[in-house]
Amino acid sequence: MLILDLGLNALVTGVVLGSIYALVALGLAITFGLLHIPNVAHPAMVIGGSYAVAISNSYGMDPLVAGVLWAIPFYALGVILYEFYSRSFESRGRGNTLQSLTLFFGISLIIEVGLVVAFGTDLRSIRAGYIGHSLTVGFIVMPYRFLIPAALAPVVIFLLWLYMTRTNTGLAIRAVAYEERALQICGLDPAAIKRHAFGIAMAMAALAGAALVITGPIDPFAGRAHIGRVFAVVVLAGMGTIPGTLVAAILIGVAESFVMTFLSPSWAPGVAFAILLATLGLRPNGLFGALR
Amino acid sequence: MNVLLSVRAVEKSFGAVRALGPVDVDIRPRERLGLIGPNGSGKTTLINCITGLFPPDAGVIVFKGIDITHEPAYRRARRGLSRSFQIPRPFVGMTVLENLLVPMDYLGKGGGSEEIARADEVLASVGLIARRNDPSEALSQLELRKLELARALVAEPEVLVADEAMAGLSEGEIDDILSLLFRLNESGVAVVMIEHIMHAVMRFSERIICLETGKIIAAGTPSEVADNPLVQKVYFGEQNHR
Numbered sequence: 001m002l003i004l005d006l007g008l009n010a011l012v013t014g015v016v017l018g019s020i021y022a023l024v025a026l027g028l029a030i031t032f033g034l035l036h037i038p039n040v041a042h043p044a045m046v047i048g049g050s051y052a053v054a055i056s057n058s059y060g061m062d063p064l065v066a067g068v069l070w071a072i073p074f075y076a077l078g079v080i081l082y083e084f085y086s087r088s089f090e091s092r093g094r095g096n097t098l099q100s101l102t103l104f105f106g107i108s109l110i111i112e113v114g115l116v117v118a119f120g121t122d123l124r125s126i127r128a129g130y131i132g133h134s135l136t137v138g139f140i141v142m143p144y145r146f147l148i149p150a151a152l153a154p155v156v157i158f159l160l161w162l163y164m165t166r167t168n169t170g171l172a173i174r175a176v177a178y179e180e181r182a183l184q185i186c187g188l189d190p191a192a193i194k195r196h197a198f199g200i201a202m203a204m205a206a207l208a209g210a211a212l213v214i215t216g217p218i219d220p221f222a223g224r225a226h227i228g229r230v231f232a233v234v235v236l237a238g239m240g241t242i243p244g245t246l247v248a249a250i251l252i253g254v255a256e257s258f259v260m261t262f263l264s265p266s267w268a269p270g271v272a273f274a275i276l277l278a279t280l281g282l283r284p285n286g287l288f289g290a291l292r
Numbered sequence: 293m294n295v296l297l298s299v300r301a302v303e304k305s306f307g308a309v310r311a312l313g314p315v316d317v318d319i320r321p322r323e324r325l326g327l328i329g330p331n332g333s334g335k336t337t338l339i340n341c342i343t344g345l346f347p348p349d350a351g352v353i354v355f356k357g358i359d360i361t362h363e364p365a366y367r368r369a370r371r372g373l374s375r376s377f378q379i380p381r382p383f384v385g386m387t388v389l390e391n392l393l394v395p396m397d398y399l400g401k402g403g404g405s406e407e408i409a410r411a412d413e414v415l416a417s418v419g420l421i422a423r424r425n426d427p428s429e430a431l432s433q434l435e436l437r438k439l440e441l442a443r444a445l446v447a448e449p450e451v452l453v454a455d456e457a458m459a460g461l462s463e464g465e466i467d468d469i470l471s472l473l474f475r476l477n478e479s480g481v482a483v484v485m486i487e488h489i490m491h492a493v494m495r496f497s498e499r500i501i502c503l504e505t506g507k508i509i510a511a512g513t514p515s516e517v518a519d520n521p522l523v524q525k526v527y528f529g530e531q532n533h534r
């Protein structure tokens with residue numbers, strides 16, 4: 001019985017963790033999965049979002065509302081950042097190269113150092129009415145600080161999926177990485193589409209930042225724990241598949257949770273990569289990736 | 293002479309290799325122009341310069357009286373200069389209908405049901421309406437060529453460049469694409485056909501230009517070009533030896 005209880009608890013915890021991972025990975029599913037831009041700075045951008053939300057929260061604003069509001073300036077930042085990346089790399093035929101990877105490592109470090117200079121290295125947390133309370137169903141106890149961000153993930157992913165499949169701009173974002181020339185001949189400016197898509201990815205970082213800071217205190221380097229995992233989620237899902245991101249993140253979350261419960265927490269960080277390697281061996285395009 | 297598109301002294305080199313020019317080409321409204329020449333003669337380079345995929349090194353391109361030499365490809369497409377690709381480039385992971393909807397916002401072709409009606413109209417005109425909800429990956433080679441043309445037509449172009457739209461097709465399929473291009477031309481679109489299938493170019497074109505090593509070696513009616521000794525030497529002669 002104890003094993004069953006532990007197993008069920010691990011499953012629920014894994015689904016909740018996975019949903020939060022999905023939110024953190026969502027922006028990368030756009031930049032890396034659809035635009036093929038190796039944005040290793042995405043987790044640092046998410047932490048930047050967490051700090052922005054924490055500032056608003058210190059003035060009494062609900063963290064989720066703050067996340068939605070911060071998504072707007074983050075979108076603008078994304079547009080500016082893509083423009084810089086495009087002029088420095090893509091327009092010179094050096095997109096998706098080691099140099100561009102270095103650029104995003106640099107941006108990641110700049111964000112971390114900027115946060116240290118502005119806020120110090122102490123952990124920063126937020127306040128909200130639901131933090132500190134839990135939902136108890138039978139023997140499963142789940143804190144709202146995990147449940148609420150986890151519930152946000154499917155909503156955001158559904159809305160993003162609607163945008164990507166039901167609007168012409170969403171369709172163009174899906175097409176731009178593979179058929180840039182064909183898009184131009186159709187009268188579309190690929191650079192404008194990519195700018196917009198990068199802006200959306202940064203807006204997602206603000207929302208994910210809100211979710212992450214609700215789950216617990218953060219420090220300027222908290223994004224580092226997510227770098228490998230978010231790339232694993234995107235590749236496991238299949239490059240650029242938005243609903244697949246949720247499924248892949250939950251798979252990784254559940255696997256990590258079972259390993260933590262039944263083996264050892266220290267093994268958990270390797271789980272994402274073990275699943276990734278196994279999947280790529282069997283399905284090189286990921287779980288939901290189209291053959292191209 | 294009423295000229296829709298004017299190419300003057302256009303040149304293009306790749307490193308030390310001169311791929312094109314200088315060449316002068318005029319395209320008239322509603323014209324059917326054939327562009328021929330052996331592999332590497334500069335046909336695709338010329339249309340890449342015309343449609344904006346390559347910036348020319350020198351020369352001027354004027355479309356409807358506007359100098360478009362330095363305009364990006366997407367602006368030229370919005371002005372009414374469209375093309376299909378030698379190798380079909382469908383937007384994979386999307387249906388046939390979605391392939392046509394992608395450019396609608398940017399072309400200002402209305403929204404919602406209006407744009408779907410317009411896309412359906414184009415699909416019907418190329419004979420793909422029965423495949424509208426199928427994924428583009430499921431299309432046959434002929435259907436992919438038609439999708440390429442349909443996507444170019446959504447923009448309601450005044451000039452359509454069909455780059456080897458019949459390569460690899462059977463005789464029946466070639467007839468199918470030819471009749472489609474004839475219908476487009478009758479609706480008012482000037483069509484530039486780049487093709488290696490000589491009987492199709494001869495049948496379709498009112499005027500033919502033959503390129504060799506990046507330069508125009510002959511221009512005129514199909515029979516004039518076919519009788520030109522230079523053309524026979526570099527092109528037909530080459531074929532007759534096979």
